[in-house]
Amino acid sequence: MKTIEIYCSFVKMLYFCRIYILTKPVMNTTPKPIIAVHGGAGTISRESMTPEKEVKYKSALREAVLKGSQILEKGGSAIEAVEAAVIVLEDCPLFNAGKGSVFTNKGTHEMDAAIMCGKTLEAGAVACVEGVKNPIRLAKLVMKKSGHVFLCGPDAVKFARLYELPIMPPDYFFDQFRYEQWMEAKKTNQATLDHSAEDEEGIILKDKKFGTVGAVALDAEGNLAAATSTGGLTNKKFGRIGDSPIIGAGTYANNASCAVSCTGYGEFFIRAVVAHDIACLMEYAGMSLKEAASKVVLDKLVKMNASGGVIAVDKYGNVDLCFNSEGMYRAYKRVGEKEFVAIYRD
Amino acid sequence: MKTIEIYCSFVKMLYFCRIYILTKPVMNTTPKPIIAVHGGAGTISRESMTPEKEVKYKSALREAVLKGSQILEKGGSAIEAVEAAVIVLEDCPLFNAGKGSVFTNKGTHEMDAAIMCGKTLEAGAVACVEGVKNPIRLAKLVMKKSGHVFLCGPDAVKFARLYELPIMPPDYFFDQFRYEQWMEAKKTNQATLDHSAEDEEGIILKDKKFGTVGAVALDAEGNLAAATSTGGLTNKKFGRIGDSPIIGAGTYANNASCAVSCTGYGEFFIRAVVAHDIACLMEYAGMSLKEAASKVVLDKLVKMNASGGVIAVDKYGNVDLCFNSEGMYRAYKRVGEKEFVAIYRD
Numbered sequence: 001m002k003t004i005e006i007y008c009s010f011v012k013m014l015y016f017c018r019i020y021i022l023t024k025p026v027m028n029t030t031p032k033p034i035i036a037v038h039g040g041a042g043t044i045s046r047e048s049m050t051p052e053k054e055v056k057y058k059s060a061l062r063e064a065v066l067k068g069s070q071i072l073e074k075g076g077s078a079i080e081a082v083e084a085a086v087i088v089l090e091d092c093p094l095f096n097a098g099k100g101s102v103f104t105n106k107g108t109h110e111m112d113a114a115i116m117c118g119k120t121l122e123a124g125a126v127a128c129v130e131g132v133k134n135p136i137r138l139a140k141l142v143m144k145k146s147g148h149v150f151l152c153g154p155d156a157v158k159f160a161r162l163y164e165l166p167i168m169p170p171d172y173f174f175d176q177f178r179y180e181q182w183m184e185a186k187k188t189n190q191a192t193l194d195h196s197a198e199d200e201e202g203i204i205l206k207d208k209k210f211g212t213v214g215a216v217a218l219d220a221e222g223n224l225a226a227a228t229s230t231g232g233l234t235n236k237k238f239g240r241i242g243d244s245p246i247i248g249a250g251t252y253a254n255n256a257s258c259a260v261s262c263t264g265y266g267e268f269f270i271r272a273v274v275a276h277d278i279a280c281l282m283e284y285a286g287m288s289l290k291e292a293a294s295k296v297v298l299d300k301l302v303k304m305n306a307s308g309g310v311i312a313v314d315k316y317g318n319v320d321l322c323f324n325s326e327g328m329y330r331a332y333k334r335v336g337e338k339e340f341v342a343i344y345r346d
Numbered sequence: 347m348k349t350i351e352i353y354c355s356f357v358k359m360l361y362f363c364r365i366y367i368l369t370k371p372v373m374n375t376t377p378k379p380i381i382a383v384h385g386g387a388g389t390i391s392r393e394s395m396t397p398e399k400e401v402k403y404k405s406a407l408r409e410a411v412l413k414g415s416q417i418l419e420k421g422g423s424a425i426e427a428v429e430a431a432v433i434v435l436e437d438c439p440l441f442n443a444g445k446g447s448v449f450t451n452k453g454t455h456e457m458d459a460a461i462m463c464g465k466t467l468e469a470g471a472v473a474c475v476e477g478v479k480n481p482i483r484l485a486k487l488v489m490k491k492s493g494h495v496f497l498c499g500p501d502a503v504k505f506a507r508l509y510e511l512p513i514m515p516p517d518y519f520f521d522q523f524r525y526e527q528w529m530e531a532k533k534t535n536q537a538t539l540d541h542s543a544e545d546e547e548g549i550i551l552k553d554k555k556f557g558t559v560g561a562v563a564l565d566a567e568g569n570l571a572a573a574t575s576t577g578g579l580t581n582k583k584f585g586r587i588g589d590s591p592i593i594g595a596g597t598y599a600n601n602a603s604c605a606v607s608c609t610g611y612g613e614f615f616i617r618a619v620v621a622h623d624i625a626c627l628m629e630y631a632g633m634s635l636k637e638a639a640s641k642v643v644l645d646k647l648v649k650m651n652a653s654g655g656v657i658a659v660d661k662y663g664n665v666d667l668c669f670n671s672e673g674m675y676r677a678y679k680r681v682g683e684k685e686f687v688a689i690y691r692d
Contacts (some may be wrong), residue, residue: 154586
């Protein structure tokens with residue numbers, strides 16, 4: 001009888017242990033800080049790329065994630081990291097943002113940018129700003145100092161001057177290649193995406209490369225942030241604004257779900273509220289980051305015939321670089337691990 | 347035995363009938379077309395309102411829903427109905443949109459507007475446009491003719507001229523009351539919301555009335571649409587853009603969920619992606635229109651200390667006019683029924 005009692009107690013103990021194991025919260029070790037960047041998506045074919053150009057692109061993407069990663073490693077915030085990474089890409093003439101911005105129909109460079117903090121949901125954005133060396137810095141300034149979220153046009157540049165942000169003369173933004181792109185676009189009176197690829201059926205878009213840069217990050221404190229910057233469409237007119245500076249469309253961060261930066265056919269990304277949709281699919285439909293990004297980019301956007309991609313991170317340190325185009329300039333780096341850099345699908 | 351067999355057959359029949367009743371789709375009779383409008387929300391107290399003013403406001407709101415409702419009654423589309431209703435409010439000097447737009451810091455009138463079709467997810471928006479008599483018409487033109495979604499500034503006005511939309515001289519927008527509001531705001535160098543009420547703690551916002559107009563509708567074909575138009579903040583500067591023209595924030599329509607037009611403290615409405623959030627709570631979290639609107643306006647926005655409201659309709663013809671402020675100028679009319687018009691909470 002004694003043996004049976006001991007046996008029963010043992011079984012009970014096992015049973016309760018099982019309940020404990022099944023019900024105790026999963027002990028998440030704090031995920032390592034991570035940063036991801038993109039430099040645009042679209043028809044990026046190996047044929048149109050020389051080995052030298054490929055090295056240059058990859059080196060710039062690497063530099064951007066390393067810059068952001070160094071900040072995260074020292075305990076810096078996700079906001080600081082995404083801003084710094086985007087500045088690297090804005091200062092590089094290869095990408096259509098900041099220095100490398102394309103020409104508008106008037107021969108100017110009108111840039112858009114946005115930044116968002118996932119912890120506070122604070123956000124800052126600018127559209128159609130000329131001469132500002134780093135539009136992402138202006139977007140952050142709007143977030144921190146203006147009491148507003150979204151400023152545009154020459155009056156937004158006045159705000160930049162008020163805080164002594166560097167304003168550059170037009171020749172800083174001059175690039176022979178971009179100029180030729182513009183001349184080409186003017187011939188057909190079309191607004192075109194970044195540089196040339198094959199023809200497109202659309203009325204507006206002659207080619208299929210989406211020039212934008214962006215970054216998303218998770219910091220050591222578990223906070224998320226997103227930032228996006230662009231020169232928009234070559235030969236654009238009428239003060240066109242794309243998805244990049246639209247909170248919810250091209251840029252969104254929320255600690256409850258994820259941080260997202262988009263690159264693609266902006267008009268469709270606005271209509272599909274892409275970045276916020278990914279966040280909502282996670283928060284309300286219980287999808288993982290990968291499932292949510294795939295649902296939007298590989299299903300919804302494809303059905304709309306909208307080309308492009310997103311980079312996204314969540315609070316667990318998951319990262320997803322998802323695109324429905326041929327390629328996307330992209331990279332990510334987890335603190336303490338080697339960076340990943342890629343251009344093509346494979 | 348025979349009796350038992352008959353009895354069994356009868357029971358079986360009853361059982362299958364039950365299955366049929368439980369599984370057959372709910373036969374929705376097509377919901378009646380409906381339109382709702384708002385003319386802004388905020389601290390609207392009975393004390394500050396004369397009976398004459400109240401009659402004028404209510405009469406304008408009534409005129410707007412009747413105009414939209416007449417279109418819906420004749421089988422017109424939700425897009426046509428919301429555009430027509432918003433034009434009525436833009437042409438009325440009582441509301442801060444179109445003719446009644448407030449003064450910017452420069453003494454100009456810079457208007458924002460957006461429109462969206464729930465069937466196609468097509469959208470059009472404009473920001474910081476001066477002189478355009480009906481910014482909502484320009485937003486619709488952007489949607490239909492520009493190949494873009496969002497245009498801003500003087501270049502967007504060029505697009506309006508190209509299609510010969512009426513452009514008015516500055517005195518068309520002059521209003522003594524608005525002018526005095528502006529003079530008052532200039533004294534303190536503050537950007538303020540619509541006209542005066544009690545003081546506010548915020549740095550930027552002196553008073554608490556949010557001047558915006560908007561409309562949402564469901565048409566006979568079951569399609570939804572939303573439209574919003576505003577003059578923004580009195581004494582605003584730096585090219586500030588609020589939530590009204592941001593697809594997903596101040597304006598959103600999707601036949602899969604609902605159509606929403608917002609009015610409130612724009613910066614918070616952008617950060618909370620209000621209109622799209624309501625749609626996602628319905629589509630992904632299975633909430634009803636009322637639950638979703640309440641969750642966002644009465645819970646999330648209240649926690650952000652963001653005042654304002656929304657009008658929303660869904661594909662079943664449900665309507666919700668939800669606000670966390672003291673009042674909201676609002677009305678709705680279901681085709682064939684009497685209109686509802688209200689200002690205060692009770």
